[in-house]
Amino acid sequence: MDLLSDAIAAVRIGQPTSNRLCAGTSWxxxxxxxxxxxxxxxxxxxxxxxxxxxxxxxxGAGDAVLVPHGSAHTLSATPDAAGAVxxxxxxxxxxxxxxxxxxxYRLDHTRRHPVLAxxxxxxxxxxxxxxxPGLRAAIDLLGAEVAERRPGRATALxxxxxxxxxxxxxxxxxxxxxxxxxxxxxxxxxxxxLAELHANPAASWRIEDLxxxxxxxxxxxxxxxxxxxxxxxxxxxxxxxxxxxxxxxLDTDLPLPSIAAKAGYGSPxxxxxxxxxxxxxxxxxYRAARTPAVPSSSA
Numbered sequence: 001m002d003l004l005s006d007a008i009a010a011v012r013i014g015q016p017t018s019n020r021l022c023a024g025t026s027w028x029x030x031x032x033x034x035x036x037x038x039x040x041x042x043x044x045x046x047x048x049x050x051x052x053x054x055x056x057x058x059x060g061a062g063d064a065v066l067v068p069h070g071s072a073h074t075l076s077a078t079p080d081a082a083g084a085v086x087x088x089x090x091x092x093x094x095x096x097x098x099x100x101x102x103x104x105y106r107l108d109h110t111r112r113h114p115v116l117a118x119x120x121x122x123x124x125x126x127x128x129x130x131x132x133p134g135l136r137a138a139i140d141l142l143g144a145e146v147a148e149r150r151p152g153r154a155t156a157l158x159x160x161x162x163x164x165x166x167x168x169x170x171x172x173x174x175x176x177x178x179x180x181x182x183x184x185x186x187x188x189x190x191x192x193x194l195a196e197l198h199a200n201p202a203a204s205w206r207i208e209d210l211x212x213x214x215x216x217x218x219x220x221x222x223x224x225x226x227x228x229x230x231x232x233x234x235x236x237x238x239x240x241x242x243x244x245x246x247x248x249x250l251d252t253d254l255p256l257p258s259i260a261a262k263a264g265y266g267s268p269x270x271x272x273x274x275x276x277x278x279x280x281x282x283x284x285x286y287r288a289a290r291t292p293a294v295p296s297s298s299a
Contacts, residue, residue: 003185004169006198007113010243013250016161018103020146022096027077030084034070036107039168041065041139045098050074050081051122062127064139066168068119069109075100101143105165110279111243114230115181116169123172135167184228189214193225193233201241202264207233237264242278245271249287256283 020043027047031038040049042059049057049065052072056079059065067073074081077098087102107116125132142160145153173182184190192214197205210233211221225233245263248254254262260271275283 003113003115003191003194003198004166004173007115008165008169010247011107011109011112011116012105013108014106015158016103016105016165018101018142018146018157018161020099020101020143021090022092022094023077023090023098023100024093024096025077027075027090027098028081028084029075029087029090030081031067031073031075031087031102033072034104035109036070037105037165038067038070038073039065039103039105039164040067040075041101041143043099043101043139043143045096045100047098047100048076048079049122049124050076050079054121057122057124059124060127062136062139064125064127064135064168066119066123066125066165066172067121068116068123068169069121070107071121073122075102101139101146103161103164105161111246113243115173115185118179118181119169119172123168125168125171132167132171135164135171138164138167180228180230184225187224187228189216189221190225190228193221194229197233197237197240201237201244202262204264205234205237238274239278241265242275245275245283246279246286249283250290259283 023045040059041064042061044061046061047059049059050073051057057065058079074084075087076084125135127136138160142157142164145156145160173185176182177186184194193210196210196213207222208218211218214221216224222232225231225236229236231239241263245259248259248262252259256271257268260266260268263271265271265274272282275286279286281289
């Protein structure tokens with residue numbers, strides 16, 4: 001079980017995008033709120049990330065920044081966001097002394113895993129010798145692919161952008177080992193319990209069965225699991241079942257009874273009731289509202 005991969009897969013929609021831009025001595029670009037996550041990598045030069053709420057973040061060459069909740073912010077040559085222009089209207093300045101790589105991930109925040117929801121508004125990962133070598137290597141490869149138009153570029157970019165998101169989140173988790181979810185993933189028994197629930201969410205789990213699987217008493221499992229994840233084990237299981245079902249509704253053509261069974265519900269009626277309670281809409285309505293209409297062909 002790879003919980004981080006599951007967490008990302010549960011919310012990812014569409015393909016990520018990226019742009020590489022050179023700027024001169026005076027620049028200030030505004031990024032509007034976005035239904036997903038954004039990232040910036042300063043390849044050369046220096047600058048600032050100015051969030052709408054919070055203190056400006058100084059950026060140096062090689063720094064990476066993740067804006068995991070898609071909040072509005074500004075990239076600027078100074079810590080002042082005044083006079084910012086939309087990033088979409090930015091005009092590259094070839095030969096400029098500042099160069100950065102910006103991108104977006106399309107994520108559905110309505111079914112966001114708590115390991116992602118717990119990230120701060122801005123994840124700043126400064127460059128440094130020996131710090132996050134995997135992330136540094138991915139940034140180098142990504143920057144080269146964006147700059148060069150070589151065969152296979154689209155496939156390479158998609159893979160590298162997905163890798164970058166994992167490495168950015170992993171680096172933050174590694175740097176905050178005592179936070180709730182990072183600690184849960186390092187706790188042998190709680191990580192094992194999460195693995196069991198993710199591996200087979202449709203099983204008829206009881207907390208005593210889960211506790212026996214990981215070698216803890218029922219009371220100890222409930223206490224430690226809740227303290228680290230913020231939810232009791234069975235509440236987390238219900239949430240994960242319905243989140244998995246939401247992904248199946250969008251990513252597959254499976255009928256509702258099949259999705260209900262995969263989500264651990266004995267009947268479509270029970271599944272629909274639970275799904276509507278969490279998402280505010282019935283499963284069929286959720287699928288219809290989020291599936292693009294296919295234009296009819298004309299003769």
